[in-house]
Amino acid sequence: MDERIREHAELLVDWSARIEAGDDVVLSVEEDAHDLAVAVAEVLGERGANVVTTYDSAEVSRAYLRAHDDDFEAPDHELALYENADSVLALRGGRNTYATADVDGETRQAVSRAKQPVREARLATDWVLTVHPTRSLAQQAGMSYEAYRDFVYDAVLRDWESLAEEMQELKEILDAASEVRLVSAGTDLTMSIEGRTAVNSAASVAYDSHNLPSGEVFTAPADTEGTVHFDVPMTIEGSRVRDVTLEFADGEVVDYAADVGEAAIADVLDTDEGARRLGELGIGMNRGIDRVTENILFDEKMGDTVHLALGRAYEACLPEGESGNDSAVHVDLITDVSEDSRIEVDGEVVQRNGRFRWEDGFESA
Amino acid sequence: MDERIREHAELLVDWSARIEAGDDVVLSVEEDAHDLAVAVAEVLGERGANVVTTYDSAEVSRAYLRAHDDDFEAPDHELALYENADSVLALRGGRNTYATADVDGETRQAVSRAKQPVREARLATDWVLTVHPTRSLAQQAGMSYEAYRDFVYDAVLRDWESLAEEMQELKEILDAASEVRLVSAGTDLTMSIEGRTAVNSAASVAYDSHNLPSGEVFTAPADTEGTVHFDVPMTIEGSRVRDVTLEFADGEVVDYAADVGEAAIADVLDTDEGARRLGELGIGMNRGIDRVTENILFDEKMGDTVHLALGRAYEACLPEGESGNDSAVHVDLITDVSEDSRIEVDGEVVQRNGRFRWEDGFESA
Secondary structure: OOHHHHHHHHHHHHHHOOOOOOOEEEEEEOOOOHHHHHHHHHHHHHHOOEEEEEEOOHHHHHHHHHHOOOOOOOOHHHHHHHHOOOEEEEEEOOOOOOOOOOOOHHHHHHHHHHOHHHHHHHHOOEEEEEEOOOHHHHHHHOOOHHHHHHHHHHHHOOOHHHHHHHHHHHHHHHHOOOEEEEEEOOEEEEEEOOOOOOEEEOOOHHHOOOEEOOOEEEEOOEEEEEEEEEOOOEEEOOEEEEEEEEEEEOOEEEEEEEEEOHHHHHHHHOOOHHHHOEEEEEEEOEOOOOOOOOOHHHHOOEOOEEEEEEEOOOHHHOOOOOOOOOOOOEEEEEEEOOOOOEEEEOOEEEEEOOEEOOOOOOOOO | OOHHHHHHHHHHHHHHOOOOOOOEEEEEEOOOOHHHHHHHHHHHHHHOOEEEEEEOOHHHHHHHHHHOOOOOOOOHHHHHHHHOOOEEEEEEOOOOOOOOOOOOHHHHHHHHHHOHHHHHHHHOOEEEEEEOOOHHHHHHHOOOHHHHHHHHHHHHOOOHHHHHHHHHHHHHHHHOOOEEEEEEOOEEEEEEOOOOOOEEEOOOHHHOOOEEOOOEEEEOOEEEEEEEEEOOOEEEOOEEEEEEEEEEEOOEEEEEEEEEOHHHHHHHHOOOHHHHOEEEEEEEOEOOOOOOOOOHHHHOOEOOEEEEEEEOOOHHHOOOOOOOOOOOOEEEEEEEOOOOOEEEEOOEEEEEOOEEOOOOOOOOO
16 A cells, blocks of 8 residues: 555544544545545544444435435434534545536435535534545546646645644734735625634644645635636536636626536526525635646645635634525635736735735735 | 346345335445445435445455454444434445454454444344345355356345245244254254244345345244254355354353364354354255355355354344343354255154255155
8 A cells, every 4th residue: 555545544534633532433435535445444443433434426326316306305314423423534536527417406406405404414523525546536637647646645745734834824814804805817806704714724623624635724705796707627516617707796696607517507506595605715825736636625725726615604714603604505616816816905915926925026016 | 237236226125125215224335336336326216215325345444443452332423323224225245255354353352242232223224235246256156257146146136925935834833833953964953942933034124034135034042952063164254164063052052163264263152142152043945046155145045054143143033022142243154954964843854855844855754
């Protein structure tokens, strides 16, 4: 076994999920994430944690969803599993990123709505999502398997404490601010972040950060106005989308277009009320991730990018007792801010053309 | 996909588990049972059942068990999953039948003891265990993959209603009887079955039968006396055993020997008090299974064989309120009764050399 798989497993269990003896862990394994599952199980055994391993197969889901009449429910046994779990470790790594591409949008929405209580129970745990490099993901990235493995481990096996310090600076600026404006080619968007708390996403539940790798600072915007163009290609629920434009008024999407995958965007927007509002503004700061690989877990963390999510806001960004944007979905879209771009916070430029104001090469005007 | 996989899935869901709309099902999938899992998921979707899919990987279990300090517990989340499930469909079909052969006996016993509440919760559901033909199982059977698939589907895709009628005759004889005596080469064993109820195991929970394929009549013996020799080779918890002899006095094993795998037998017997007593007497009646394949699910159902299990008795065989033999284990051993053998029930020969007394060719003396 590649020694990096073992290092990945230790980082996931210890740094990311902070698992201790006696913790009840759900280990969710996609079809080709077997080798990482074996390594994680070994570390969980060493730590004295308990484990239930679930099989998160896209082909099994597809068969079930296509055969069902769409009158879904949140089953007691699934709820009970997650309500009694301390942590959920989700190991992504399938065999075909389009395995569920022929499940129709209405079915996706129906199951997503019905299973909201299950999702909430899962999100209430110390959950962490990570990726095991598979041939399918290498293909999606347009890379050889060998090069893709190097890419994944370069992004994952980092000095997270050091990156956390770097990101703290931006978090403090956002926490103190009222408004963010994003300006780029085809984009001029204003969002309120008044009273919201930014998350220093350092790939650990101790930082309210649930992705490994991570490396972003994100918050929950409101009252969005203007237009945004997303030029980074994406795959949403099995469908490819590219060059998406969203127009906002009074916080809601009032118009949309996409060069590729407009129907997938329409399906997302139709899920529920909250799906038409933003739940997240994220600023990618992981410069270890140096290319788009059509995988949101990596792409949204890439340095010199900004992402916005339609749908559900993360609780960690909201003041105690305040509920942010609620939805059955959370769909990220990404835009490149490395050129002809700026991020303004309360009228001051914090980043221009990908350089932050505390970095060498920042141009103040 | 082989059309027989779809037929297998329908038989499992409809005939065996009797699953209905709204049922909460746990679908347990071994490493190479993926294709059957997809087919079962499709049928569950059509029936409107709910499903949680677990990954029952021997390699994941091995890594966890070897790393753990043996102070296991029955975790809340796993208990909650099974306590809230209506059915468990376990799809066997791994990649290596010896994948856990280097997990030591003490660890197996420790986890088996600690997880007894989980096992009880699972056994309280309408559970069914079946087998998807894999290359590993073909290898264990000494067969080509293609021939092994034919073997499995010949055993599984049967007219179960008709076989159930055939088995009813033996069940009625056993239900009315007090004592069974088994005589064969190296075997002369007497068991009480007073007050016990035999199960007509017709591969359906409607018959208290939990294996697909099935085709046996079994009951819960007590007060075993004498010696039994098991000449059918077996694999117990990853270890091969062959030519096991057990000697019973006052219902308990007082001596044992095996040409191969004696340590595995010793581990089983040491699990707990109940592991030294018999929990099951089963008479194989599935003549569709015509060869030993070193897989208990098939071997014990084979016509012209008898099997006895050390450990836990099945509740279905016991009078209301009476607890039978209790143990963390249930380990079957098989003996061929096709030659120089007889089964006596209350002193009358019911089977001789594999022929039942209601069959052509039965010799009354």
